[in-house]
Amino acid sequence: xxxxxxxGVCAAQGFKAAGVHCGVKAGSSPDxxxxxxxxxxxxxxxxxxxxxNRVKAAPIYVTMDHLENGxxxxxVANSGNANACCPQSHENAEAMCAAAAAAVGREPEDxxxxxxxxxxxxxxxxxxxxxxxxxxxxxxTEGSSAAANAIxxxxxxKKEIAVFFQVGGKEVKIGAIAKGSGMIHPNMGxxxxxxxxxxxxxxxxxxxxxxxxxxxxxxxxxxxxxxSTNDMCVVLANGAAGNPLIExxxxxxxxxxxxxxxxxxxxxxxxxxxxxxxxxLITCRMSRARSEESAERLAKAVVxxxxxxxxxxxxxxxxGRVLCAMGYSKAPFRPEHVDISFxxxxxxxLVCRQGDGLPFNEDRAKEILSQPEVIIAVSLNEGEESxxxxxxxxxxDYVKINGDYRT
Amino acid sequence: xxxxxxxGVCAAQGFKAAGVHCGVKAGSSPDxxxxxxxxxxxxxxxxxxxxxNRVKAAPIYVTMDHLENGxxxxxVANSGNANACCPQSHENAEAMCAAAAAAVGREPEDxxxxxxxxxxxxxxxxxxxxxxxxxxxxxxTEGSSAAANAIxxxxxxKKEIAVFFQVGGKEVKIGAIAKGSGMIHPNMGxxxxxxxxxxxxxxxxxxxxxxxxxxxxxxxxxxxxxxSTNDMCVVLANGAAGNPLIExxxxxxxxxxxxxxxxxxxxxxxxxxxxxxxxxLITCRMSRARSEESAERLAKAVVxxxxxxxxxxxxxxxxGRVLCAMGYSKAPFRPEHVDISFxxxxxxxLVCRQGDGLPFNEDRAKEILSQPEVIIAVSLNEGEESxxxxxxxxxxDYVKINGDYRT
Numbered sequence: 001x002x003x004x005x006x007x008g009v010c011a012a013q014g015f016k017a018a019g020v021h022c023g024v025k026a027g028s029s030p031d032x033x034x035x036x037x038x039x040x041x042x043x044x045x046x047x048x049x050x051x052x053n054r055v056k057a058a059p060i061y062v063t064m065d066h067l068e069n070g071x072x073x074x075x076v077a078n079s080g081n082a083n084a085c086c087p088q089s090h091e092n093a094e095a096m097c098a099a100a101a102a103a104v105g106r107e108p109e110d111x112x113x114x115x116x117x118x119x120x121x122x123x124x125x126x127x128x129x130x131x132x133x134x135x136x137x138x139x140x141t142e143g144s145s146a147a148a149n150a151i152x153x154x155x156x157x158k159k160e161i162a163v164f165f166q167v168g169g170k171e172v173k174i175g176a177i178a179k180g181s182g183m184i185h186p187n188m189g190x191x192x193x194x195x196x197x198x199x200x201x202x203x204x205x206x207x208x209x210x211x212x213x214x215x216x217x218x219x220x221x222x223x224x225x226x227x228s229t230n231d232m233c234v235v236l237a238n239g240a241a242g243n244p245l246i247e248x249x250x251x252x253x254x255x256x257x258x259x260x261x262x263x264x265x266x267x268x269x270x271x272x273x274x275x276x277x278x279x280x281l282i283t284c285r286m287s288r289a290r291s292e293e294s295a296e297r298l299a300k301a302v303v304x305x306x307x308x309x310x311x312x313x314x315x316x317x318x319x320g321r322v323l324c325a326m327g328y329s330k331a332p333f334r335p336e337h338v339d340i341s342f343x344x345x346x347x348x349x350l351v352c353r354q355g356d357g358l359p360f361n362e363d364r365a366k367e368i369l370s371q372p373e374v375i376i377a378v379s380l381n382e383g384e385e386s387x388x389x390x391x392x393x394x395x396x397d398y399v400k401i402n403g404d405y406r407t
Numbered sequence: 408x409x410x411x412x413x414x415g416v417c418a419a420q421g422f423k424a425a426g427v428h429c430g431v432k433a434g435s436s437p438d439x440x441x442x443x444x445x446x447x448x449x450x451x452x453x454x455x456x457x458x459x460n461r462v463k464a465a466p467i468y469v470t471m472d473h474l475e476n477g478x479x480x481x482x483v484a485n486s487g488n489a490n491a492c493c494p495q496s497h498e499n500a501e502a503m504c505a506a507a508a509a510a511v512g513r514e515p516e517d518x519x520x521x522x523x524x525x526x527x528x529x530x531x532x533x534x535x536x537x538x539x540x541x542x543x544x545x546x547x548t549e550g551s552s553a554a555a556n557a558i559x560x561x562x563x564x565k566k567e568i569a570v571f572f573q574v575g576g577k578e579v580k581i582g583a584i585a586k587g588s589g590m591i592h593p594n595m596g597x598x599x600x601x602x603x604x605x606x607x608x609x610x611x612x613x614x615x616x617x618x619x620x621x622x623x624x625x626x627x628x629x630x631x632x633x634x635s636t637n638d639m640c641v642v643l644a645n646g647a648a649g650n651p652l653i654e655x656x657x658x659x660x661x662x663x664x665x666x667x668x669x670x671x672x673x674x675x676x677x678x679x680x681x682x683x684x685x686x687x688l689i690t691c692r693m694s695r696a697r698s699e700e701s702a703e704r705l706a707k708a709v710v711x712x713x714x715x716x717x718x719x720x721x722x723x724x725x726x727g728r729v730l731c732a733m734g735y736s737k738a739p740f741r742p743e744h745v746d747i748s749f750x751x752x753x754x755x756x757l758v759c760r761q762g763d764g765l766p767f768n769e770d771r772a773k774e775i776l777s778q779p780e781v782i783i784a785v786s787l788n789e790g791e792e793s794x795x796x797x798x799x800x801x802x803x804d805y806v807k808i809n810g811d812y813r814t
Contacts, residue, residue, distance in 0.1 A: 055734030055742045085730055085742070087763050119727025120764035229731050306713070307809055314810030320526025323492055324636050327462030335462045335492070356494050357527035396803050402714055403721030 008144025022131025180271030277397030415551025429538025587678030684804030
């Protein structure tokens with residue numbers, strides 16, 4: 001039983017957070033936070049997954065280095081600059097950790113560091129150094145929303161969630177914040193997601209749970225096919241819940257992993273639905289496949305297709321583009337067995353049966369496709385496996401946002 | 408020495424073409440041709456390359472079947488309907504060949520058939536059957552432009568080219584027409600391209616030349632990452648030039664292949680520059696690579712990136728997105744060695760040296776990026792190989808065209 005609660009990254013016992021405006025980007029509004037700090041009151045077991053882009057921002061390397069021992073105390077993150085592809089970017093990422101550590105009386109290696117924003121411009125490290133004592137002073141158990149706000153870039157809604165559940169008779173909580181929006185494509189961490197939990201769990205089990213869950217949630221999201229240089233998802237577990245330590249893959253591990261899956265799936269959907277310029281969340285549900293892997297590959301190709309995305313923007317039941325995208329996905333399937341429906345809160349309509357088009361009511365289809373969440377439901381009629389992937393429509397606003405992002 | 412001439416697919420001796428309006432799509436303008444016919448006065452050696460999409464339109468299968476013997480006499484093609492994913496689509500593709508054959512007194516198997524347009528709607532075969540006698544009557548050595556017009560969908564310019572060159576003391580010609588615009592991604596044939604030549608060449612040599620050239624021209628174009636169900640590039644060689652038969656990979660073969668490369672490269676660039684909604688042609692030139700394969704993969708990732716394409720629309724020198732796209736291309740390279748410039752008829756500007764951003768004049772960059780053709784020039788500084796790929800910017804019009812294509 002997984003129950004949603006408020007509190008975000010501060011829901012779990014022993015975690016505080018803060019978000020402040022320090023002026024990373026010249027001329028940015030003082031109302032928009034750009035510096036987030038998350039701190040545990042005790043040492044945490046920690047695990048991370050990172051972008052597979054060959055070009056990795058400095059904070060990725062510094063975080064990998066700091067997490068080599070599998071433990072951390074906190075996270076420092078900024079928006080407004082990716083701290084990537086610049087002279088001094090490595091030194092500046094280390095300087096962020098050092099400033100965070102100095103502000104709270106810890107060591108630089110205790111910190112995970114993340115950045116998001118424009119690539120190739122030197123980060124305004126002095127602003128961050130000046131802001132961190134302020135952030136440290138603002139740390140509170142009510143600080144999750146301010147931290148979530150601080151990591152937003154072109155996001156239009158804050159992404160924050162928390163849940164509680166039982167492990168060995170103890171109440172355990174998992175909370176998280178995330179940012180998404182652009183440069184989002186299913187290939188590892190995808191975007192920034194910071195997860196905190198008071199669960200007592202070993203580093204190995206935490207890492208396994210995170211990898212498993214990430215593969216089925218964040219890695220099934222695409223906004224624009226561009227895998228960022230800065231993506232990361234990290235989880236900190238401080239053990240404050242006092243549950244029996246999870247140290248092997250027993251029922252307690254499954255419970256924890258399911259709760260983590262619940263949290264990450266909701267964030268993944270929130271990231272897809274709030275993709276840059278998006279007007280609706282598109283889910284592709286690929287069912288009756290011979291394997292989950294092929295179902296995932298097919299569903300990803302559909303939600304990543306520019307033509308499908310543009311058709312969804314126009315609420316156009318152009319299912320031929322769905323079948324076409326499946327065709328170039330390189331996953332095996334038999335086109336002549338495929339059924340395709342469009343579904344939403346307004347109903348469901350079957351448009352293709354066994355690979356051939358059906359006559360259907362265009363007005364009814366338009367009504368179904370005009371809802372804020374649309375499901376492209378494909379049945380391969382070949383097996384019993386399935387997978388869901390999430391994306392969004394391609395709109396004028398995506399082009400507008402990205403036609404002139406830097407200036 | 409390759410010389411450009413007029414005449415398109417009728418430039419080579421012995422070829423006639425026609426384009427007429429027959430009403431494939433209900434309510435379409437009578438001014439827009441939708442049925443093309445190309446005919447040789449003698450049997451041709453023929454070769455084709457086809458979409459690798461697992462979902463192939465019926466005309467692809469029928470053409471593969473008809474070209475099994477390596478010979479053909481002509482091509483029949485329509486726009487307005489893809490003849491894909493519908494009951495009777497195979498029968499209708501065969502019916503198109505039969506009608507073309509009947510109209511000119513040949514056999515159905517002598518014809519290559521192609522369709523382009525919407526997927527999943529039954530093609531109006533009666534309109535095509537009624538139009539073919541009219542097309543046959545209109546066949547002429549001046550008919551290339553009408554045929555080129557007939558295969559256009561969302562294309563805004565006709566794509567037609569011809570060249571002459573010498574083989575063994577004889578003048579040989581190659582001509583071609585093509586259509587591109589949407590569902591264009593480097594993976595085989597990409598779009599429709601019909602090439603005619605009066606060169607005397609064996610089927611094996613023709614096939615080898617076509618595969619080699621296609622790999623370096625059409626397969627290096629992307630408009631939207633969607634590989635169509637209908638792509639094909641076919642070449643017909645009728646031998647009318649009377650040159651010594653090209654039957655092995657000698658100097659004459661190289662001459663022919665170079666001329667075919669010239670023709671296909673120009674068409675590939677024309678398709679990229681006329682991509683759906685495009686306001687400019689984007690070339691990515693990847694140089695000083697360790698291998699041509701990795702250079703091609705890197706350049707393709709750059710021109711396929713939605714974020715790079717949107718930045719090019721905004722004439723925004725956002726080179727970080729170029730490096731980011733290279734990073735997720737899966738090709739090996741060292742980010743810290745990379746130099747990036749933007750070039751156009753207005754000049755050239757270096758924005759990144761050895762992986763780090765350089766200060767540059769934004770106004771100057773905007774001027775360079777505002778031209779109708781922009782080159783993203785990347786030097787990997789690792790070897791001596793290079794490759795160019797072509798694409799276009801991502802504009803409001805792309806979204807508009809594809810948000811409501813069917814209706």
